[in-house]
Amino acid sequence: MGDMETEKTDGAVEIARGVYWVGAIDWNGRDFHGFTTPGGTTYNSYLVVGEKTALIDTVKAPFAGEMLRRITQIIDPSKLDYIVVNHMELDHAGSLAELKKQTDAKIFITKRGVDILNGYFRGLGSENWDLEVVQTGDELDLGGKTLMFLEATMLHWPDSMETFLKEDRILFSNDGFGQHIATSKRYDFEVGDVIPDAAEYYANILMPFHMPLLRFMGVLDKMGVDPLQIAPSHGIIWKQDLKKILEAYRAWANGEVNEKVLVIYDTMWGSTEIMATEIAEAVRAAGVEVKLLNLRKNTRNHIMKEMLDAAAFAVGSPTLNNGLFPTVGDFLVYLKGLRPQKKKAVAFGSYGWGGGAVKTVEKELKDTGIEVLEPGLQIRYRPYEKELERCRKLGEQLAAVAKEQ
Template sequence: MSTEETDGAIELSSGVYWVGAIDWNGRDFHGFTTPGGTTYNSYLIVGEKTALIDTVKSPFAGEMLRRISQIIDPSKLDYIVVNHMELDHSGSLAELKKQTDAKILITKRGVDILNGYFRDSGSENWDLEVVKTGDQLDLGKKTLMFLEATMLHWPDSMETFLKEDRILFSNDGFGQHIATSKRYDFEVGDVLPDAAEYYANILMPFHMPLLRYLGVLNELGIEPVQIAPSHGIIWKRDLQKILKAYGSWANGEVREKVLVIYDTMWGSTEAMANEIVEAVRAAGVEVKLLHLRKNTRSHIMKEMLDAAAFAVGSPTLNNGIFPTVGDFLVYLKGLRPQKKTAVAFGSYGWGGGAVKIVEQELKSSGIEVIEPGLQVRYRPYEKELEMCRKLGEQLAAVAKKK
């Protein structure tokens, strides 16, 4: 069965099918910019009995049901495995339950979330079974093993391993937000940058649970030959590449790389940013200049993933920080990147304040801050530009030490 057949279910292995949905025009995922769209991956397992792993976002229920119907009558479904109750995974659950009495397998923490979302659909009367790590479901010639993945990235999160086919249905782990008619990594080229952006914006704060989870996979001797996430393509050829990348990201590994992130009103903060960038470049360290109104937060956080140091620049507006800088710092605080050193800089007119506020916000995000930051009144002249260059050299030296 061709993986280019966008209207059909796609067989991943004997009796294992992708029956999800493609969101070609999705451009925003609760604040995460998705210029390439996304997919909502649902998987049908057919043994002597049948199980569906996750549903799809509710507007795409018909697409999922159509694909399931190409393999089995949805009313004949025996089990629904709920890996995650977030609505991009479970949104079509109530619609599916109108057609089937299938038993739902879910983690203990997922039950309360399920009833919170679907009580008005009669969820309290649905047939549920709570599962935990190591529990197994025998479908006849197909065996599912359940693996709790608490806080990757919700309390209820779980992953499911199909033992005979060695397919890991990895929930939000290893995903990417891309829409494509192809289903496998080797069919679409290098998707590691998309996976990095996904990790940086969704899983970055949960590096400790991730490291514990990777340890559980080793302890249980789980060595998948396919990793099938809830979004994006399925990993088959580049399994070791993505597993190695996740280990590196979770451990907060960085390289000689500096980011200069800023916004500007009348060009003074931008002039400072350019001078800092030039000094970092001259020191032989990779550097990227990121204007906050010309780069999405999600892209900036992808670049942050392996950066050793960064600078945040803001003009002072109404005795505070520029709105786009404030927005970015709130986003940064939620993601709490590891092992970073940062510095604040900016310009002001009759009254300063932005640099101190940026420093405070960085500290509250767990970032090591170089103090004092650099403030320039009105516009930078040669003396101030030299101070910017010194600051760039300092950032480059920090990056080289890490």
């Protein structure tokens, strides 16, 4: 198969001899449990055909028919021998019950995956399904095709697993190395640079799990897993940029940062925005890359992508009812769940008859495990020249912090 054109079989896509993409494209999906997806997404399922056949992962339940049509173009689904469940989250396993109506295929799954499977599908027949629990290093011989299972605990659920097709050196990585993009193309070299999409995906899905990721990449090295293709469950397959995405994942997991500062804020009557702009301008004037990000004009997942390689950031909020502005509170809750590493941050904001937001921002940042630069900057009513100079000083401080990294 040449690198310039993907071979297709009536909608199914052959990615190696006897190996097919049979997934689904969610062209109009715009929200993925809080992750804004303006470009849609895909749910990737893969059919491996040797003397016996195995389906690796299914698709989100509303797309079961699309998956089954593609499988049917290769084999009769009732003849399927095995199903590999790399991860039980319903964007990957949602069609399992529908598929099991058509086949008695044995399911290969991790021990922790069994409990989740029964939690979702009890009453839909799961108590009678033929299951085999596997762990790292276990293999399934299909006759000419050998699948090796690799537990990927907490990437990003306890049950997560990846599967390596040894003969064709394809790593079916489930949520690892994914991106939320919908495309009729299947490969990186067909769609251009998707590293930014992968960065956004990593920042919002896998960022809290950098230590399990580093451990898993160590397991790949130890077991001699050297893929020629990485086939995730969302987005495109990595082939041309395989080395680039592996290097990027190692850098992200190690918390490598650049000389970069984010100024993240919302504003009520414009005062906090004036402060944010002045802080950002001072960072820029110091020769450090800066991004000015209004929380009502930038999605949380975009901001977290920018956070990935930032050395420092500022969070600004006006005071509302002695506390945070709602969008700032929302962002800080989201941030706390993702727990970015190796960052320093500062709080700023404005108030009228009573303050409170800056102290609350500082507390939330500390609770997230981020090193907070104190004191934060709080200005009453509207900033004038003396207050603007304090904003500039804060920007210079952030630029200096970024340069130290």
